Amino acid sequence: MIDSLENLVDALSKLPTIGKKSAWRMALHMLEQSDEEVHNLAQYISDLKERVVVCKKCYHYSESDLCPICSSPSRDNSLICVVEKPLDVFTIEKPGRYRGLYHVLGGVLSPINGITSDKIRIAELKTRVETEKPDELILGLSGSTDAETTSLYISRIFADNDLRITRFARGLPSGLELEYVDQITLGQALNERIDIHYTTHNDEETK
Ligand SMILES: [Zn+2]
Incomplete structure (x- = not known):
């Protein structure tokens, strides 16, 4: 048993998409890296x-309290893009x-x-629409x-607001997570x- 190595392998293999085999490869690779590289990695994680x-x-x-996007003076405050998770923003x-x-x-x-x-943050979205x-x-x-x-739910909530509600053009493959869609x-x-x-009176989506 080499506890420090096996503990790291266990921890790494809990990460998404990392299996036991990859975890072993990563941990052994770290042993080969310089002290500085491994120290930096540990520092970034903490x-x-x-x-x-x-x-x-x-x-x-x-x-900070406000992210760089919200605090940037060059962003257009009249547009809010509603996304599921932070990865979608990236x-x-x-x-x-x-x-x-x-x-x-x-x-x-x-x-x-x-x-x-x-x-989910629907109430927060309502507040933002009212205040911003x-x-x-x-x-x-x-x-x-x-x-x-x-x-559908969100567009119904704001149906009576003086607010344009749009969605991405159909062109995005259905069922696909945003991060897998190519940039073009x-x-x-x-x-x-x-x-x-x-x-x-009519819940049908219209153009
Ligand atoms: Zn922000």
């Missing part, structure tokens, strides 16, 4: 939990085309799994059934947004 907090406005990850930011703000829901509605509207008065909400959710339900497709989906309108 900094992560110490420094990273959630932005008070959009709920994206941040190292994905949409990558091509650098979107200039608006975000709202991270922290999940999508999934009644079967007990995720009801009070479990954006012109447009872009529903940047994935194509999964739960995400579709969530988009994502850029197009953002440019060619589709308006969603709901009335109290």
Whole structure:
């Protein structure tokens, strides 16, 4: 038993997509690395939990009360893109085309799994719409059934608000998580947004 090695392998193999084999390979590789490289890695991991907090406005990850996007004077405050998770913000930011703000829901509605509207940041979104008065909400959710339900739910909530509600153009493969969509497709989906309108008499989506 080499406890320090096996403890690390156990910890690494709990990470997503890392199996036991990869964990062993990573741990043995670290033994070959310089002291500095391994020390830096350990430091970055401990900094992560110490420094990273959630932005008070959009709920994206941040190292201060407001994330760099919310505190930037060059972002367009009239646009809020609603996403499921922080990873989606990184994905949409990558091509650098979107200039608006975000709202991270922290999940999508999934009644079967007990995720009801009070479990995700819908109330916070309502407050933001009331106080920040954006012109447009872009529903940047994935194509999964739960995400579709969530988009519908949100568009109904704001149906009576003076607010343009759009979604990414259909072009995003259905059921695919945002992070797997290539940047060109994502850029197009953002440019060619589709308006969603709901009335109290007709729940059908219309262009
Ligand atoms: Zn923020």
